[in-house]
Amino acid sequence: MLVPGLRRLFHWRHLRTVLQIPLLIVSVAMILDGLLGPSLAPKNLATTLSWVHFRGALVLVLLCAGNFFCLACPFMLVRNMARRFFHPRWNWPQRLRNKWLSVGLFALILFCYEEFSLWSSPWWTAWLIVGYFLAILMVDGLFKHASFCKFVCPIGQFNFVASTISPLEVKVRDLDVCDECGTKDCIRGRRAPGPDLVVVQRGCELALFQPLKVGNMDCTFCLDCVHACPHDNIGILSRLPASELMVDPRRSGIGRFSQRTDLAALAIVFSFGALLNAFGMVSPVYALESWLAGILHVNSKAPVLGVLFGLILVLEPAVLLGLAAWLTQTSGGSRRALVPLAVRYTYGLVPLGFGMWLAHYSFHFLTGLYTVVPVAQSAAARLSWTVFGSPRWTWLGIPMRFVQPLEIGFLVLGLAGSLLIIHQLAEGDCAERPLRAFAPWAAVAVVLWVAAMWMMLQPMDMRGTFLAG
């Protein structure tokens, strides 16, 4: 970075650890409060910090900066500490070197969120955090490099897709310097002189070779490449948000977006999952669930949710994207086959999906911004730490009437971003008739946007009980 002071900060070897330690302390506090504290979600650190503050801060940081939450990931701190004492033995299996596992886990997390009403359960939220620690220790305890980050972590996959919109990127300053570099420390790591060639600074564990790296996909902002580069030629640089979605070069460690069906599936779960996650909090969903339960003759939530998830994450994208791809092929004259065409244009929906996540999560974050204060006061009081005073339960956040215009703004910007990306893709794909290629995908984006706007304007109705009322 060229900002004075920040460059030295980001080159500081211990920056990541310094950011991770407080988040690890907070994570432990969340686990303890979730397991031992009040069972009422608004009064518990686990639920308040997870479902109000973490989610909201995450999307806002991704919008304004980049994937800094992966930089400060407390799970990786524990993993790195554990790796000082043991070394993983195996490489991640070749057949799993794709996003299918993480796509499934991402959808599973969304499903469990609804099925177990995670937002209302400090106990289950605490166990989700514990499970995350266990999962990363097991995966990265057995497999080399950052296998958990690249192939497993659902939060990481969300961050990767969302960070394609971010204005900052870890990238090379001058490619000519890389051409002259003979050691390629950014990916191989930097080694101490001597016969043993001990690596004293690891290179990129996610297999992103900096000179050929394009964009933020799969980048955790760990800054290992920055520290490893002997020429100080890598930094956090600004860029045009979402520009990486308009191009399709061969990306180091990833390949071409247009040839990655698994990445497109991740983009679909990201974009359509945004609508699904918000849909679960508005009144009409309960009428729909009751109707589905009647049709299926069931009393439990899981089958109904399964049908809803199948409809919104599988059938709806298949119909909308398939139809748009067919129209682009027939009337736009695209020479791509149907599935590759759908794969290519799917990435155009990411800005709209991100707009939806932003609208939803920022709403809870901003309207409940100050609730962390009384919850923390209450947790401290249970430890007999009365120095923070008695909990101010009336402290809430920014009034809803100021936040709602922001939500609509995020949705409008998301639609604008998607239309821009789709237009660029259409111009590159069907140079003779770009508007005919653009129109079907623009229509899909508008349909999703209308659905998102409708949802935002519905009265909120947050229920964990099934078929109640």
Next chain:
Amino acid sequence: MRTDFTLGSCQEWPSGIFIGFVCVAALLASGCRKPVAPRSDVAIEYGINPQPVLVGRAVLAVNLRDAAGAPVAGARVNLEADMSHPGMAPVFGKTREVAPGQYQGSLAFAMPGDWVVLIHVTLPDGRTLEREINVPGVAAN
């Protein structure tokens, strides 16, 4: 060539032992439960009207009885309602004693959804009690 991120000499523990340790720790942690509050000798009974509960004002009647069944007069009873989702605005209400041991107040449920009502009781002797009541599925008016 040896790849080693540690510069000092550290023992290398087999991965399996470490993972086993982690699993045992997780198993032990699964036994964690918050401490159970001792049972009180004061019974808190309640009623909410209207039924079903709708968005808007609802009247709560709270009866306090001691172990012998006698009404507990002179207590301070405050009401609080929170949504099941964190970060949403709580609502508060006070009560007044309409008869010995009988307290009446109201709460304004601000939106549809699942709510939890907390009845905060301060007894004449200074002891405090609390009771949680689930009020699921508050419907739009």
